[in-house]
Amino acid sequence: MAHGAPACTYVAGVAGRDGVWACWVGDSRAYWLPGEGVATAMTEDDTGEHEALSAWLGADAGRPEPHLRSFRPSTPGLLLLCTDGLWRHFPTATATALRDRTHVGAVRGRARTDALRDRTRTRGLDAARALVDHALAAGGQDNITALLLPAGPRSHPG
Template identity: 60%
Template sequence: MRTGALPEIALQDAAAHAGRAVSALAASVDAAPACTYVAAIAGPEGIWCAWIGDSRAYWLPDEGTCLALTEDDSGQHDALTAWLGADADDSPARTRSYRPQDPGRLLLCTDGLTRHLSDADALRAVLTRARRPTPPGHGPLDDARALIGYALGAGGQDNITALLIHADRSRRGY
């Protein structure tokens, strides 16, 4: 980004780099680790995200309608159709941009979380409950812990990852 690359190009390059790194871990195509991928850039002009597989990005405004920014790469029986790894095809990451008008949080997460909270409004509801009343010093790490705690309490059988970025254009920009 410091070199002036467009966010979409930077995200595509990052996804390709991640794919090469995962592929390099393979002992063979038959013994190839694989993973899904989601990344985002939040800047003064908006939010950009890229994904491969079923890791997701959501915009969770403080007020108003929540929005899923990604769509799972899955086919029949919810089987993945795209992933990173030596046995993956070379399809580029899909990208999307969004320009929020109001403050909120950008959530990047794995399917271990969304298996238990697949709706953007349900994700925000867990965060809203975790913030009542908001203790001093409460921040994005506390919000991520609340989401992960919910998924673990619901059975959490898969990897559960959550990253939240608070964004408020009126104070610091996106």
């Protein structure tokens, strides 16, 4: 990466009842945060020696090769998309620490009414804000982005 050239990393996700997909370039990450069980990273950083970026988007990036990963969750949960400004502040057992911080159990179910859906969205937004607040409290000064998307099979019949 040339000094001063505009550049960024990228992560995108699609989450639904039938599957979860993540696409990325660089060190922005996607995590699967199940309502119960072990949280897992869906992405692998494009970094080399000393964590230097080996792939990014920008004027001097050449032709980066985006990565794509998908799977079908067996339980409801959340897809977390985030930048290094967030995940760097969860140094040990990152995925599980992120999952525990989101209180996934509060947002894992699918709502049947608009009122319940609105409340679920609010809880998801509150969980994302809690993650960002944690990173800021830990001294985060880099760009901090967190997005939580509910996914997985419905937690109720019908």
